[in-house]
Amino acid sequence: MRKLALSDEILMSVEKPARYIGGEYNSIMKKKEEIAVRFCMCFPDVYEIGMSHLGIQILYDMFNRREDTWCERVYSPWPDLDTIMREKNIPLFALESQEPVKDFDFLGITLQYEMCYTNILQVLDLAHIPMKSEERKKGEPIVIGGGPCAYNPEPIADFFDIFYIGEGETVYAILLELYKEYKHSDMSRREFLIKASNIPGLYVPSLYDVCYNADGTIADFGPKYSDVPEKILKQTVVDMTSVSYPEKPIVPYMKVTQDRVVLEIMRGCIRGCRFCQAGMIYRPARPKDVSILKQYAENMLAASGQEEITFSSLSSSDYPSLPELTDCLIEKMNNEHVNISLPSLRIDAFSLDVMSKIQDIKKNSLTFAPEAGTQRLRNVINKGLTKENIMDGSLKAFLGGWNKVKLYFMMGLPTETYEDIEGIASLSEEITELYFANIPKEKRDGRVMVTASASYFVPKPFTPFQWAPMIEPSEFIKRAYYVKDKFREAKNHKSLKFQYHEADITILEGLLARGDRKLCDVIYDVYRSGQIYDAWTEYFHKENWENALKAHGIDIGFYTYRERSVDEKLPWDFIDIGVTKEFMKREWERAKSEQITPNCSQKCSGCGAAKFGGGVCFEAKN
Amino acid sequence: MKLRIKYLKLGNLKFIGHLDVMRYFQKTIRRAGLKVSYSKGYSPHQIISFAAPLAMCITSDGEYFDGEFDEISTSTEMTEALNTFGVPELHVSECVLLPDDAKNAMSVVAASDYRICFYALSEDKSDQAQHILDKLKAFYEQEEIIITKKTKKSEKEENIKPGILDIEIRDNSIYMMLSTGSSYNLKPELVMEALYQYAGIPYNFFDFHIHRIETYMEDENGGLMPLYKAGRNFG
Incomplete structure (x- = not known):
């Protein structure tokens, strides 16, 4: 029996002890004496969220296929355990071996959203690993970050030894070989990092210098040494069909957010929405071969015993063989009681047909993402969804028996006017009108409900909107109230609902998304003031951020409300994602x-x- | 066809809850390829039901669930399949076929056997444990064993003695048989708390380990028998 890192007493005093015991079905145990490289993968949020992330499952599987490597997992301890671990000085441990993370060769941290940055420091601190790269010595883990936020790594540059820019399947093998050479020789940590920086896609922030203009913008950025590359090329898997995929996914004991088999059908997106970072950084769109996918689905369902399967991609409707794949799964559903959980699809005859086969239409709502209220603004953001598409899709859905529609919008988009946001209300109202005009009274089953929700637009690096200003939180709230009033005034107000997002957290997301190295000290101080779990409203304390920003003389508007000139040097310009700045x-x-x-x-x-x-x-x- | 399956809950999995165990077996049955029956409708679910839930931090040799199956092979094959596609900490030990008119596991549970052993934590703790063991006989010979149950609104006194069907010491461990189930449910930790109180020692749940040995139902003669005895091996 594996000895647990935490005592019974501790485990019984925290919420959901199953978060910390590991041993899940299909998790991998190896003999550490037979292992050359111990890699700990971290998702810096709670277990239920982290276990639902596909990227870690892919890398966990990829590393563990290697005989010389044992990849384990760690997640952020929930605040209850966090307090106990600090009091009792218990080092953070990996789930599989239950051994301290500080004894590992690598700590890999996935960067999925900006608001997890304080949790990165929590993980390092609890692991008793020096939080800053410059303080780490040979023998301590190499801390490596990857994922979408690594495309602007500068606000967290001080805390990482290496960032992996791009898809994990390409160059890790080279890095591990280099590491083994370093571990068993007198190569210094710095020498190792310089060699690592020459592996395509790897960025070693400590080897680069940045200097600023008087106005705070970047004057110059570049490598400190001649043998360190100036540009980092994003890593891309060219052949998606032959790349390895986790066919034996880990099956958690406790209920996690994504409690189902996840089948990645395509990487990248053909759409080119101008606000969307994923749509740019994962270019080109690469669908997987449908016959391989059918095989994966079969194998994964059998190996996990999961009752549900879903697709992962940026836009599943654009997957060329979607009808063939769904037909195959619907047949499985009927024969083997497999549920299909559909990602949001473009609403057309095909998707309505599929949905009516697999869902209880009374309970489920249809989702559209117009993102903006008027055609003018939808053209600005290059969202190729027209009002006709939405009306046509809604009508088909109403005739098919649905009566709940969800609409997703953003507010604060570049060039947005009050006319555009008023469009959110009028479009929603028109959909209810469409229902009343086309569904006779005797066929109406329950109330038609149109729910619109508006998020607060955050400009992201590597998008055409990377130069755009963000609106101020007070203006976002003002616009939200304006739309809310329009919903209240609407004739069919009883069938209409409007929701909007938290503004205080989003503005910080905006700060971190396009921030530079000056923010490292801010994040460090925010963490030092006791802040973790920023992405969780109940643990987010705005004052911690306000105080740290003030202490460092940082003007949040410089990073968020300011329109950047296209000639300005951006903090992430040293990364080449293939898609050009031109x-x-x-x-x-x-x-x-x-x-x-x-x-x-x-x-x-x-x-x-x-x-x-x-x-x-x-x-x-x- | 209705089967009753007996399983163990051991080791680190004492930290997973009752719902997690249910979810585990739903998935293990699928991995093992057993032909469990499903309910009808848009979200069909497996027709399985679990007997007396076990509190967190307690291990067991005698847990049960019943399942409706469309097809069955043999007791041995089905047990092996569940163990091949499962984890050792939730080992399946029996798989029996129930008569068609059998009541489900949840409703028939009447009693459970527990073993409580003290951890050898320190000399002081060992002395304390010995003291508690010495007091057990007198404790059980009391006419009434009164405990105070605190709820949010009030405190209520309750005599738990009728729930203790048997209690004794063997090999420095306490063995107790307690009423379990819907008519009267007595938890072993509550008995321990009362015993500590009687011995004049501050109660600490982490001084000892509780293990459920078996779960019982009433037999035809009003006696007790393990739940799996209600069925028979098949194939």
């Missing part, structure tokens, strides 16, 4: 002149991602 500038101009750009399957717009030699760019040319 393309981004072009798109920013087209946005301002309300011009749409065709998607990748309609016409190549020469974004630059074709240089990776795969996916939709390649297929389009054949």
